[in-house]
Amino acid sequence: MSRDLPIFELEAELVRTVGKSRRFVLTAPTGSGKSTQVPQMLVDHGLAGDGEVVILQPRRIAARLLAARVARERKARLGGEVGYQVRFENVTSRDTRIAYVTEGILLRRMMTDPGLTGVGAIIFDEFHERHLYGDLTLGMALQLQQLLRPDLLLGVMSATLETGPLLRHLGGCPVLRAEGRLYPVEIRHVEKTPDPARCPPWQAAADALADLLEEGIPGDVLIFMPGAYEINRTIQAVQALPAARGFAVLPLHGELPVEAQDAAVAPAGSRRKVVVATNVAETSLTIEGVRIVIDSGLARMARFDAWRGINTLLVESISRASADQRAGRAGRTAPGVCVRLWSEREHAGRPAAELPEVRRLDLSEAVLLLKASGVGPVREFPWLDAPEAKALSRAETLLDDLGATEGLDGPITELGRRMAFFPLHPRYSRMLLAAEGFGCVREAAWVAALTEGRSVLVRRTDSETEERRERALGEESESDFARLIRAWRHAGEANYDLEVCRRLGIHAQAARQAGAAADMFLRLAQRAGLRVGGGEADAGALARCMLTAFPDHVAKRVDGGTLRCQIVHGRRGVLDKESAVRGAPLVVAAEIREVEAGRGEIEVRLSQAAAIRVEWLQELFPRHFSRSVRVAWDSAAKRVTGEEEWLYHDLPLESRRLDRPPEEEAARLLAEEANKGKLVLQGWNHAVEQWVLRVNFLAHACPDLELPEIGPAEREHLVRQLCRGAVSYKEIKDRPMLPILLSWLTGSQRGLVEKHAPERIDLPNGKKAKIVYAAGAPPHIAVRIQELYGVNDTPKIAMGRVPLQVHILAPSQRPVQITQDLRGFWRDAYPKVKQELQRKYPRHEWR
Numbered sequence: 062m063s064r065d066l067p068i069f070e071l072e073a074e075l076v077r078t079v080g081k082s083r084r085f086v087l088t089a090p091t092g093s094g095k096s097t098q099v100p101q102m103l104v105d106h107g108l109a110g111d112g113e114v115v116i117l118q119p120r121r122i123a124a125r126l127l128a129a130r131v132a133r134e135r136k137a138r139l140g141g142e143v144g145y146q147v148r149f150e151n152v153t154s155r156d157t158r159i160a161y162v163t164e165g166i167l168l169r170r171m172m173t174d175p176g177l178t179g180v181g182a183i184i185f186d187e188f189h190e191r192h193l194y195g196d197l198t199l200g201m202a203l204q205l206q207q208l209l210r211p212d213l214l215l216g217v218m219s220a221t222l223e224t225g226p227l228l229r230h231l232g233g234c235p236v237l238r239a240e241g242r243l244y245p246v247e248i249r250h251v252e253k254t255p256d257p258a259r260c261p262p263w264q265a266a267a268d269a270l271a272d273l274l275e276e277g278i279p280g281d282v283l284i285f286m287p288g289a290y291e292i293n294r295t296i297q298a299v300q301a302l303p304a305a306r307g308f309a310v311l312p313l314h315g316e317l318p319v320e321a322q323d324a325a326v327a328p329a330g331s332r333r334k335v336v337v338a339t340n341v342a343e344t345s346l347t348i349e350g351v352r353i354v355i356d357s358g359l360a361r362m363a364r365f366d367a368w369r370g371i372n373t374l375l376v377e378s379i380s381r382a383s384a385d386q387r388a389g390r391a392g393r394t395a396p397g398v399c400v401r402l403w404s405e406r407e408h409a410g411r412p413a414a415e416l417p418e419v420r421r422l423d424l425s426e427a428v429l430l431l432k433a434s435g436v437g438p439v440r441e442f443p444w445l446d447a448p449e450a451k452a453l454s455r456a457e458t459l460l461d462d463l464g465a466t467e468g469l470d471g472p473i474t475e476l477g478r479r480m481a482f483f484p485l486h487p488r489y490s491r492m493l494l495a496a497e498g499f500g501c502v503r504e505a506a507w508v509a510a511l512t513e514g515r516s517v518l519v520r521r522t523d524s525e526t527e528e529r530r531e532r533a534l535g536e537e538s539e540s541d542f543a544r545l546i547r548a549w550r551h552a553g554e555a556n557y558d559l560e561v562c563r564r565l566g567i568h569a570q571a572a573r574q575a576g577a578a579a580d581m582f583l584r585l586a587q588r589a590g591l592r593v594g595g596g597e598a599d600a601g602a603l604a605r606c607m608l609t610a611f612p613d614h615v616a617k618r619v620d621g622g623t624l625r626c627q628i629v630h631g632r633r634g635v636l637d638k639e640s641a642v643r644g645a646p647l648v649v650a651a652e653i654r655e656v657e658a659g660r661g662e663i664e665v666r667l668s669q670a671a672a673i674r675v676e677w678l679q680e681l682f683p684r685h686f687s688r689s690v691r692v693a694w695d696s697a698a699k700r701v702t703g704e705e706e707w708l709y710h711d712l713p714l715e716s717r718r719l720d721r722p723p724e725e726e727a728a729r730l731l732a733e734e735a736n737k738g739k740l741v742l743q744g745w746n747h748a749v750e751q752w753v754l755r756v757n758f759l760a761h762a763c764p765d766l767e768l769p770e771i772g773p774a775e776r777e778h779l780v781r782q783l784c785r786g787a788v789s790y791k792e793i794k795d796r797p798m799l800p801i802l803l804s805w806l807t808g809s810q811r812g813l814v815e816k817h818a819p820e821r822i823d824l825p826n827g828k829k830a831k832i833v834y835a836a837g838a839p840p841h842i843a844v845r846i847q848e849l850y851g852v853n854d855t856p857k858i859a860m861g862r863v864p865l866q867v868h869i870l871a872p873s874q875r876p877v878q879i880t881q882d883l884r885g886f887w888r889d890a891y892p893k894v895k896q897e898l899q900r901k902y903p904r905h906e907w908r
Contacts, residue, residue, distance in 0.1 A: 066094030067239045072102055078235045079108045079214060083206065086227060087218045089239035091344055091386060092393050095218050096123075096186050097131050100159045103182050109214055112181020116161045117198060119190050120341050121147035122315045122322055124161040127346075128152070129323075131159060148484055164194035165484055171201055172434045172481065175209075182214035187344045188227075189219040189382070191417035191446075197427055200443045201434065203231070220344055221382055223414075230445045244392040246354075250405040262357040262402060263291055267298035269355050269400045270335070274304040278398055280352025282308075282335040283342060283390050287359040287376045289314050290570045292337045299335055313338035316577065340379070343386045352397040356387045362415070365423040365452075378403075382414040419448050424456040425487050429465055432473040433481035439470065458630075462612045462710075463491045464682070483585055489513075492610035493582065495681075497591045499602040504546070506582035508607055510575045511545050512651040512669060515568065517575060518548055520639070522566040530565045540600045540671040541641050542607070549575050604671035605681065607649055612682055614650045616667055617712055621646075626667060628653070629710045634665035645672035647714070678709050685710050690719065692726040694734060700789035701727040727788045732781035740790050744783065744798035751820070752802055754834035759818040762859040766813055771805065779805065817859050826851035832858070832865065841866035843876070846898070850908055855883045872902045 068089055078085050089095040100114045118124040128145035137143050144153035145161040153160050171177060183202050185195055199217070206213045217227060224236055255265045266284050273282075284299075286292045292312045299310050309332045313325035325336050326348050336348055340360045360383070361374040379387075384401065391397025401408065419427075428439050436442055439453060460466045465477030465487060473481070476494070483490035489509045496505030511517060522530070534547045548565065552572035555561040562569040586593060608615070616626035616634065624636040624643055634653060642648050650667035679686055689706045703722025706713045734740045753771050760768040771779070782801050787793045803811060821829050822842065826849075830842040840858065842865050855864040869878040869886065877894055880886050899907045 066098060068094035068098045071237050071239050074237055075099070075102055076106050076108065078237060079103070082235055083211065083213065084215045084231050084234035085217075085237060086224055086231065086234060087216060087237045087239070088224065089218070089220065090243065091220045091389055092243070092347060093239050095239065096127055097134070099216070099218065100184060101131065101135070103184075103214070104158050109181030110212065113157060113179055114159050114182045114184065115167055115180055116159070116184045116186050117164050117167060117195060118161055119164060119187050119192050119195065120315060121150075121163055122313075122341050123187075123344075123346055124163055125150075125152075125319070126322065126326060128159075128161040131161075164192055164198055168194050168198045168201070168430060168434075169482070169484070171198070171205075172430065175205070175435065177205065177210065177213070180213070182216065184216045184218060186218050187220070188217045189221050189414075190344070191415070191419075193418035193422050193424075193427055196417065196419050196445050197431065199230075199445065201436070203443055204436075220386065226445065230443070243389055244394070244396045246388050246392040246396070247398045248388055249398065249400045250408060251400075251402055252404065254403045254407050261291075261294070262286065262359060263295035263298045265402045266295050266355045266357060267302055269402065270299060270353075271302050271304055273353055273355075273398065273400065274302075278353055280395065280397065281329070281333055281348070281350040282353040282355065283348060283351045284335065284337045284355045284357075285342070285360075285387055286337055286339065286357050287361045288339060288374075289316055291357070291359075292339070295337045299337070305335065308333050308335050310335045310337070312336075313342055315339070315341060340383065340387075342390065343383060347393065348390070350394060351390050352395055354387055354391040354397065354399040356384060356399060356401050358384065358401060358403045362421075363418060364421050378411060380412045380414045381408065384408070384411070417446050419444065419446050420452075423459075423486070424448055424452050425459045426485075428453070428456045429460055429473070429477060429481050429487055432466065433478055459613060460487060462682075462685070463487055463609070465491070483589065485582075485585065488610040489582065492606055493586050493589070493591060495609040496586075496606045499606055501602045501606055502586050502591050502593045503583065504603050505606045506579050506586060507546050507549070507575075508542050508603060508651075509582050509610070510578035511542065511549065512607075512610075513578050514574050515571045516652075516669065517545050517552070517568055517572050519566040519568060526564065526566045533565055540604055541669050542603060542671060543600060544641060545669070548572070600671070604649065604673050605677050607651065607671050608673055608677060609681060611649050611651055612685070613710075614653055614667075615673070615678065615709060615712060616648050616650060616670075617714060618646050618648075627712055628665075628667070629712045631711055632665065634667050636670065637666055637668040640668060640670050642670050642672040647673050647675065649673050675707075675709075675714050678714070682709070689713075690723055690726070691716075692722045692730060694730045698789070699740070699791070701730045703727070722788055724786060728781050728784040728786070731784035731787060731790070731793060732777060734790075735780050735784070735793070736777050740793070742780070742783070742793065742798065743795045745780075746798075749798045749802055751834055752799065752814075754836060755814055755818040755820070756806070757836075758834055758840060759814055759859060762863050763817065766817075768806070768810055768813065771802075775805070819858065822856050822858065822865070824849070824852050824856065825854075828852075830856075839863065839866045839881070841868055841879075843868040843870055845870045845872060845874070846877075846894075847872075847906055849883070850906075853884055853887060855881055871898055872905050 087095060087099065100116050103109045103114050118127065124145045124147050128143055129139055132139040132143040135143060140152040140154055141156050143159045144157040146153055146166050147163045185199060188195060202215055206215060228234065228236065263286065270282060284295055286295050292314060296310050296312060299305050309329045311325040311334065313322060313336050326346060328349060342348060358378055359376055360379050362377045364375050388399035391399050431439055431442060457469045461469050464474060465480050466473055479494055480487055480490040483493065492505050492509055493502065496502040533551060534544050548567050549572050551565065552562050552567050552569060553576055557569045557573045559569050562572065583593060613629050616628045619625040619627060624638060626634050626636055628634055636643055636648065648670040651669035653665060653667055655665055687708045689708050690703055691706055692701055692703045695702050701722050703719035704716050705719055706716045708714065735742055756768060757770050759766065760770045779801055783796055783798055784793050819832060821831050823829055828848045830844050832840050832842055834840045844867065846869055849869065855867060857864045864881045866879060866881050867883060868876045871877050878886060878890055895907055
């Protein structure tokens with residue numbers, strides 16, 4: 062071990078800091094030695110006690126290579142004092158004190174051992190990459206330290222990290238900084254970003270390397286490409302360069318065998334070396350001798366794929382921060398050059414840093430793991446960056462659909478606990494668990510592999526290719542997957558030969574990737590103790606298996622004449638016209654994607670589908686079934702109609718017409734039509750309206766009587782009572798309304814209305830007068846003058862508080878005066894009125 066590394070300048074400060082605080086943040090550039098030396102410092106100075114130092118690494122290859130290097134430095138056997146653990150591989154033992162592990166490994170260990178027995182320190186390395194599992198593990202580790210393990214040491218390390226938000230999250234812990242010793246690196250951008258269709262990135266990289274070699278720039282070369290396919294094409298292009306003849310051209314990515322990974326990072330001796338790598342070489346790993354970096358500017362980024370409802374890897378442009386990390390690889394041992402295969406103008410428009418995974422991934426697996434670990438409400442978890450509410454809701458809905466939780470944000474089910482032990486997206490863990498019961502674990506692994514990546518079959522091939530495909534693969538009527546599986550097998554049997562695959566419209570690389578994924582799924586199934594059958598499963602078993610993974614992708618054809626579908630959770634779409642199940646009334650689709658349908662319109666299209674049956678849904682998801690009765694108003698027949706529906710979630714599957722709709726719903730619809738004035742109720746006559754006005758008048762005039770007013774809402778309620786038990790206008794047209802209206806008040810309240818807001822009033826002269834009530838006007842009586850003789854004072858109602866308005870009529874019944882002051886009328890107006898009316902009506906009595 063060389064003590065010339067910059068990190069050793071911080072050793073004394075690290076010892077002092079950890080002696081006072083059980084949390085620290087360390088920033089140091091790539092190549093400073095932090096990933097290999099800090100864990101050793103913690104062990105050698107006893108800063109982790111007798112416990113294990115666990116270093117979280119974002120990538121498997123880095124975890125393995127770092128562990129191997131530290132083991133060599135300590136002259137220890139790998140798997141002894143120093144070890145590593147990644148998915149499918151555990152090279153540790155009881156003696157291990159320094160363990161490099163990938164982020165998901167420690168998170169799953171916390172599920173089974175919440176106290177992390179035997180762990181003295183957790184170091185989060187390369188934390189700036191902000192992987193979702195790193196964020197989750199940090200949150201759980203902080204809770205563990207606060208509640209159970211105050212002795213637990215937590216350290217966060219990174220080459221480039223904005224420490225402000227992290228320090229607030231950690232509660233203001235100490236920050237240690239180490240300076241790097243990089244040589245200057247000349248950054249070159251191409252004048253114009255190449256068009257991938259004309260000049261793919263591997264060819265652009267080979268052309269750039271040819272130019273650099275012609276300049277005579279020395280040293281080894283590191284070329285960054287997004288994935289294995291692009292790496293292989295780049296190697297072919299570099300090996301074709303005359304100037305690179307004799308170079309050792311090596312790939313470096315996580316799927317390579319261990320020997321190939323070691324060869325890429327080991328010195329090449331006297332030969333110049335070209336390493337073509339994914340972003341695994343961006344941080345953590347050191348490849349000695351590199352003085353030339355050629356950067357495609359691309360990486361496969363984990364992102365939620367709404368088409369398939371899973372997380373997937375998409376090729377995207379890297380951020381400026383990642384580009385700087387890559388460029389720094391050229392200046393580790395001497396001045397270097399970095400050629401970026403994109404323009405300087407495009408570089409300025411790139412984001413400063415990658416968006417944290419918590420903001421761009423499907424969170425269903427993370428939420429499932431949190432619930433399996435006993436974490437309380439997910440929204441209250443100590444997130445460094447809180448996920449969007451929409452993303453959390455989507456994850457909770459999916460887990461509920463899969464049966465992993467009891468309702469939205471509910472507790473985890475026993476099935477959910479079994480699913481959580483698979484290091485897979487919950488869709489696939491659910492599929493593999495279900496497959497054993499259907500006897501098709503092997504086929505389920507194939508289906509999972511074929512849905513995980515891009516389609517094995519090329520879409521929209523020419524007629525000649527389609528004919529060859531039909532002859533070679535046959536037709537299928539129950540599932541698109543039987544054909545996909547045959548295509549995948551055909552490609553494998555041809556050793557993924559490009560020409561053989563092209564003739565049948567098969568993506569050779571997609572088929573190869575599906576094969577690797579299928580092997581992984583099968584290994585997981587076997588590790589979980591699932592029985593992997595040897596026989597062929599029928600299409601029905603496969604379809605049901607797929608249904609368990611995609612219960613939210615169930616769709617029902619709208620009608621037999623089109624491919625239009627209703628989809629669970631209120632969506633609509635169109636079944637792919639090339640689907641083998643385009644004649645099925647009910648399907649489940651592994652892929653639901655948005656495509657441009659012309660004129661700027663977006664169409665939701667379903668593909669990779671299988672025909673399913675209603676009884677399968679009832680068998681697999683009984684709690685998501687419900688019965689619903691839908692009522693509607695038939696304006697032509699003037700009646701309420703009813704239909705009973707069986708729903709899967711909100712998707713109607715079966716329906717039947719009801720002879721008699723539900724009483725309450727029928728009454729509601731009838732009342733709505735009546736209250737709109739579209740149905741004339743003969744029973745709501747003048748007498749009913751007058752009663753309403755009398756009640757409202759008295760309630761307003763005498764509030765101390767505490768009578769309830771009859772407003773618009775009360776009217777609607779009363780009409781609904783009238784409609785109760787009826788389904789048609791004919792049944793309510795002549796129903797009497799007054800009895801219902803009278804029942805609105807108690808007997809004593811009705812007595813108050815009759816007494817203080819009477820229908821008629823007795824006049825002092827023995828006559829009776831009918832009172833007319835009106836909205837917005839005082840109540841009045843209309844009486845001929847002769848019938849008012851002897852009535853000197855204005856009659857009053859409402860406990861004597863409201864004088865009636867008197868319409869004084871001539872013998873012709875026409876009003877000659879309207880007044881609320883009868884005494885004044887007799888005194889002031891009557892003599893003149895009498896003189897005029899006596900002349901017109903001499904036969905009538907005039908006093």
